[in-house]
Amino acid sequence: GVKWHDGEPFSSADALYSLKRIIDPEVRSPRCGSLLRPLVKDIEAPDDSTVVVHLQFPTTIVLSALASAWCKILPKHILERDGDLTRPESQIGTGPFKLKKYVRGSVVEWERNKDYFIKGLPYLDGVKQYIIKARPTQIAAIKAGKTDFWYGWPPLNSKQIDEIRNARKDLIYKESAPGGISQLHMNTTKPPFDNPDMRRAVNLAIDRHEIMKKAYDGAIIPCVILPQEAFGDYALPAEEALNAPGCREPKDQDLAEAKKLVAKHYPDGIDIEVAVRSVGNYVDIASLAIQQLKQIGIRGKLKTWESAAGFAAWARGDFTMIGVQATAMTFMDPSAPFTLMWTTESPRNYGRMKLTKLDELYNAGLRELDEEKRKAIYHEYQRQIINGDTPT
Numbered sequence: 001g002v003k004w005h006d007g008e009p010f011s012s013a014d015a016l017y018s019l020k021r022i023i024d025p026e027v028r029s030p031r032c033g034s035l036l037r038p039l040v041k042d043i044e045a046p047d048d049s050t051v052v053v054h055l056q057f058p059t060t061i062v063l064s065a066l067a068s069a070w071c072k073i074l075p076k077h078i079l080e081r082d083g084d085l086t087r088p089e090s091q092i093g094t095g096p097f098k099l100k101k102y103v104r105g106s107v108v109e110w111e112r113n114k115d116y117f118i119k120g121l122p123y124l125d126g127v128k129q130y131i132i133k134a135r136p137t138q139i140a141a142i143k144a145g146k147t148d149f150w151y152g153w154p155p156l157n158s159k160q161i162d163e164i165r166n167a168r169k170d171l172i173y174k175e176s177a178p179g180g181i182s183q184l185h186m187n188t189t190k191p192p193f194d195n196p197d198m199r200r201a202v203n204l205a206i207d208r209h210e211i212m213k214k215a216y217d218g219a220i221i222p223c224v225i226l227p228q229e230a231f232g233d234y235a236l237p238a239e240e241a242l243n244a245p246g247c248r249e250p251k252d253q254d255l256a257e258a259k260k261l262v263a264k265h266y267p268d269g270i271d272i273e274v275a276v277r278s279v280g281n282y283v284d285i286a287s288l289a290i291q292q293l294k295q296i297g298i299r300g301k302l303k304t305w306e307s308a309a310g311f312a313a314w315a316r317g318d319f320t321m322i323g324v325q326a327t328a329m330t331f332m333d334p335s336a337p338f339t340l341m342w343t344t345e346s347p348r349n350y351g352r353m354k355l356t357k358l359d360e361l362y363n364a365g366l367r368e369l370d371e372e373k374r375k376a377i378y379h380e381y382q383r384q385i386i387n388g389d390t391p392t
Contacts, residue, residue: 002117004075005092005099012045017076019043019053019066030347031330032071035339036062039366059366060374061333068331096122105131135160135280143167153180153326154281157217179329181225181337184289185314185322186391188353192270192298193320196389197261202321203246204258205296206289215285223247225382226334233375234334236382244386255295262297269297276302276323277310286323314350322350334378338362341392342385351391357384 002010022033023040039062042054055062065071074085075092082090088102094117097110108129112122130147132138139156141147142164148171150156156164165173186193186202193199208222221227223242226235241247245254262269276286283304290300300321305313313319327348330336341348343362344355361381368374385392 002094003115004077004094005113006075006078007115008075008077010075010094011048012051013048014076015051015073016043016045017079018073019051019071021074021079022071031340032065032068034345034347035065035330035335036071039065057367058369060369061335061366064331064333070330097124097127100126107131139164142171153328154216155219157219159217179230180326181329181341182220182285182324182326183341183392184324185319185350187317187320188351188391189317190320192266192272193351193391195265197265199389199391201258201261201296202293202298204254204261205292205298206246207251207292208247209249210292211285211288214288215281223386225337225385226378230329230332231334234378236379236386241382241386247386258296266297269299271299271301272320273303274300274321274323275310275313275319276304277307277325278304279307280326282324282326289323317350317352319350325350334374335362335365338365338381342381342390349392353391355390357388358390 004010019036019040020043021027022029023037023043024033025037027033039055039057039059040053041056044052044054046052053062053066078085078090078092085091088099091099091102096113096116096118098113099108100111101107101109108131110127110129112125116122130141132141138147138150138152139160142150145168150164161173164171184202184206186199188194188199193202212218212220212222221238223244223246224235224238225241228235228238242249248254274286274290276282283302286302290302293300300323302323314322314325325348327337327340330340338346338358339362340346342355342358343349344353344359349355358381361377361384365374365377365381368377384390
C-alpha cells in the first residue's frame with residue numbers, strides 16, 4: 001500500500017479530510033477552494049480506498065481540478081496534530097523524495113523514498129534545491145555546474161538561454177506553453193478608477209507590445225488570455241485579440257482617445273501611486289507602465305512592496321493601481337484563469353468590481369457539457385475582458 005513519509009498508511013480518510021478542508025469557506029484556498037466550493041455538494045469515503053465526490057450539477061472540469069497541483073491531498077494526522085504544515089517536520093507526502101534538510105532562505109535537501117509506491121523509482125538518490133532570488137546569481141550557478149535544472153518566473157530571455165547553452169553543453173533546453181498571465185489592476189472602489197472613463201483610458205494607453213518586448217524579450221504574446229499552445233480552440237484567435245482597442249498597433253488612435261478621456265475629468269492630469277511587489281521583473285514592468293501612462297496625463301509614482309506585505313495590501317484593497325501581477329494557471333481547463341481573476345467573487349479580483357456579465361458566462365461555462373458550445377462561451381468571455389470594462 002501507499003505510505004506517508006513517516007510510515008503512516010495513506011487512506012481515503014486523508015483525501016476526505018483534505019478535500020473537506022479545501023472547500024471549507026473558513027480555509028483560505030484561492031486556487032482550488034474557490035473553484036470547487038460552488039461545484040461540490042458533499043464528499044464521503046465509504047471505505048479505506050474510495051472517495052465519492054457529489055456535485056451540485058454535471059460539469060466537465062472537476063477531475064482536472066482534483067488532479068491539479070493546487071488541490072493537494074495532505075496528511076490528516078499531521079494537520080490534526082500541528083494545525084498546518086509550516087514546520088519543516090510537518091512536510092511529509094507520499095512522493096518519491098523525503099525531506100532531509102531545510103535551511104531557511106538557502107537550501108532544501110531531499111532524499112530517496114525507499115518505500116515509494118512505484119517500484120524502481122525514483123532513479124536519483126536525492127535532490128538539492130537552492131533558493132536563489134537574484135537572476136544573475138541563478139544564471140551563474142547553472143553555468144558553473146552548481147545547479148543542473150532551472151525553472152521560474154519570469155522566463156529566461158534568448159540572450160540568457162544562449163549564455164547558459166554555451167557554458168553547459170550537457171543541458172537539455174525545453175520550451176513549454178505559457179503557464180501564466182500578467183495583469184495590471186485598478187482599484188474601482190476609489191478615485192480615479194471608480195470612473196469607467198479612467199479605466200478605459202488606461203486600457204487604451206498601456207502598450208502591451210512594448211512591455212512584452214522589453215520585459216520578456218518578446219517571448220510572450222500580448223493581449224492573449226488563453227494561449228493557443230495550451231488551450232487549443234478554446235483560445236480566442238490571437239489576431240482577434242491583437243486587433244482590439246488597447247492592443248492594436250499603431251497606438252496613435254488609442255492614445256488620442258485616452259488623452260481626451262483623462263482631460264475630460266482631470267484637465268491638469270492626475271497623480272497616482274503604482275504599487276508592485278519587488279520580485280522578478282515586476283519593477284521594470286511597472287516602470288514601463290508609468291512611462292506610458294504619463295503620455296495621457298496620468299503621473300504615476302512607484303511604490304514597491306515585499307511579497308507577503310504586497311499580497312496582504314492587495315487583499316485589503318490598499319492600492320490605487322497594481323503595476324503588474326502575474327498569475328499561474330491553476331490547471332489546463334479554460335475556466336482556470338477566470339476562476340482566479342474574472343468573476344465578482346474571484347480571489348484575485350483585486351479591483352473589487354461587480355462583473356455581472358462575466359459571472360453569467362463563467363457559470364454557463366461550468367455547466368455546459370457540449371464542447372463546441374463551451375468553446376463559444378469562452379470565446380465570448382475573452383471578448384468581454386478584452387473589449388469590455390474590467391479593472392484587470
